Amino acid sequence: MDHFQLRDGVLYAEDVPMPVIAEDVGTPVYIYSRATLVRHARVFRDALSGLKHPHIAFAVKANPNLAVLRVLANEGYGADVVSGGELTRALAAGMKPEDIVFSGVGKTHAELQQGLEEGIGQFNIESEEEGYELAAIARRMGKRAACALRVNPDVDARTHEKISTGKRENKFGVPLDKAQEIYTALAGEDGLDMRGIAIHIGSQLADLEPLETAFGKVGELIAALRAGGCTVTHADLGGGLGVPYKAGEELPQPAEYGAMVERVTKDWDVTLMFEPGRVIAGNAGVLLTRVIRVKRGIERPFVVVDAAMNDLARPAMYGAWHDFEAVEPTGEKTISHIVGPICETGDTFAMDRECDVLTADDLAVFRTAGAYGATMASSYNSRGFVAEVLVDGDKYAVVADRIAAGAIMDAERVPDWLD
Numbered sequence: 001m002d003h004f005q006l007r008d009g010v011l012y013a014e015d016v017p018m019p020v021i022a023e024d025v026g027t028p029v030y031i032y033s034r035a036t037l038v039r040h041a042r043v044f045r046d047a048l049s050g051l052k053h054p055h056i057a058f059a060v061k062a063n064p065n066l067a068v069l070r071v072l073a074n075e076g077y078g079a080d081v082v083s084g085g086e087l088t089r090a091l092a093a094g095m096k097p098e099d100i101v102f103s104g105v106g107k108t109h110a111e112l113q114q115g116l117e118e119g120i121g122q123f124n125i126e127s128e129e130e131g132y133e134l135a136a137i138a139r140r141m142g143k144r145a146a147c148a149l150r151v152n153p154d155v156d157a158r159t160h161e162k163i164s165t166g167k168r169e170n171k172f173g174v175p176l177d178k179a180q181e182i183y184t185a186l187a188g189e190d191g192l193d194m195r196g197i198a199i200h201i202g203s204q205l206a207d208l209e210p211l212e213t214a215f216g217k218v219g220e221l222i223a224a225l226r227a228g229g230c231t232v233t234h235a236d237l238g239g240g241l242g243v244p245y246k247a248g249e250e251l252p253q254p255a256e257y258g259a260m261v262e263r264v265t266k267d268w269d270v271t272l273m274f275e276p277g278r279v280i281a282g283n284a285g286v287l288l289t290r291v292i293r294v295k296r297g298i299e300r301p302f303v304v305v306d307a308a309m310n311d312l313a314r315p316a317m318y319g320a321w322h323d324f325e326a327v328e329p330t331g332e333k334t335i336s337h338i339v340g341p342i343c344e345t346g347d348t349f350a351m352d353r354e355c356d357v358l359t360a361d362d363l364a365v366f367r368t369a370g371a372y373g374a375t376m377a378s379s380y381n382s383r384g385f386v387a388e389v390l391v392d393g394d395k396y397a398v399v400a401d402r403i404a405a406g407a408i409m410d411a412e413r414v415p416d417w418l419d
């Protein structure tokens with residue numbers, strides 16, 4: 001359920017008509033709904049209410065906007081960060097250091113140090129090498145780093161190959177059959193408090209079975225570690241739950257996920273941690289765009305919109321589907337290609353898509369753009385960075401300014417030795 005609905009023939013974001021935002025802020029622009037974010041955050045939390053003190057950390061990379069993070073901090077969410085920049089954001093948004101988990105296969109020395117200085121809650125270590133480096137930094141600082149070891153369970157998440165992270169050939173985590181040896185070695189390091197196991201097998205999972213298989217392997221590993229004399233008090237089950245990108249698409253509900261987790265982990269006796277991203281933010285945002293013109297094609301018209309692959313990369317990157325709807329639909333439908341202005345054939349949002357009839361200057365939205373949308377934006381083709389707006393009832397605010405192409409150019413120099 002989201003709060004982007006038609007009222008009297010006009011698409012609203014909560015109680016704000018989208019044409020008002022387009023007029024005021026310009027297009028393209030991302031629009032987030034606070035009520036939808038809050039609803040998703042609560043549905044996910046409620047789905048886990050059968051567990052003892054679950055820890056929920058929003059995956060910041062899905063939507064790192066400060067206002068979005070603040071909404072989730074207010075809901076009691078922590079943050080899963082994958083860079084020093086994300087850590088800085090999570091803290092700036094009001095997330096408590098102890099509620100922050102630091103994941104990522106390539107944390108730099110400076111980032112490990114930053115995490116220790118800020119006193120974050122947990123490092124998810126992705127290799128033995130990283131563990132030793134963190135231990136050395138922590139010792140030098142006179143601290144102990146709480147850590148989970150991320151394992152690669154070698155499970156096919158059955159999602160797009162570029163967002164699958166838990167197969168043995170993927171770069172993430174340590175191989176399951178080496179995990180006990182590595183965990184035991186790191187547990188012996190002064191400076192580290194090895195307390196758990198972490199996994200994250202991929203994103204946009206449409207099926208709970210790969211997750212259940214992976215969780216089962218974590219359960220066996222925890223038992224083996226304890227049998228070997230190690231302490232395990234935490235298990236971080238990652239994120240990955242998919243969202244419907246097409247109206248009417250059926251995906252596993254958070255409640256089914258929660259029930260499965262409860263069943264699989266009932267004997268683990270650990271604090272469970274979660275890192276949802278897409279399922280919280282995906283359907284809480286749309287990308288509002290204006291039609292530049294409709295170009296006659298050989299078989300179908302090309303609807304050329306002012307948003308492009310630099311603003312919303314998912315279709316170009318993953319061949320992803322985003323529902324596309326007119327803001328003021330006439331009821332008439334046609335089949336078109338939906339494209340952006342960028343000089344790449346990849347800058348195509350949809351081919352042969354049945355959609356509302358649109359003409360030049362009409363407004364339209366790409367739905368389900370609240371996760372992995374603005375955060376992946378670039379300035380390719382010397383386009384600016386897209387603006388972001390948060391709506392709350394009949395209020396709205398620009399929560400990220402549009403950064404004009406000229407401002408980006410201002411950061412560049414031509415050295416005088418070129419003359």
Ligand SMILES: *Cc1c(COP(=O)(O)O)cnc(C)c1O
Pocket residue numbers: 059061062080082103104200202203204238239240241275276277278279371
């Ligand atoms: C990306 C990521 C997540 C979030 O994934 P979603 O599919 O958005 O829920 C969680 N944990 C880690 C380690 C990630 O890299």
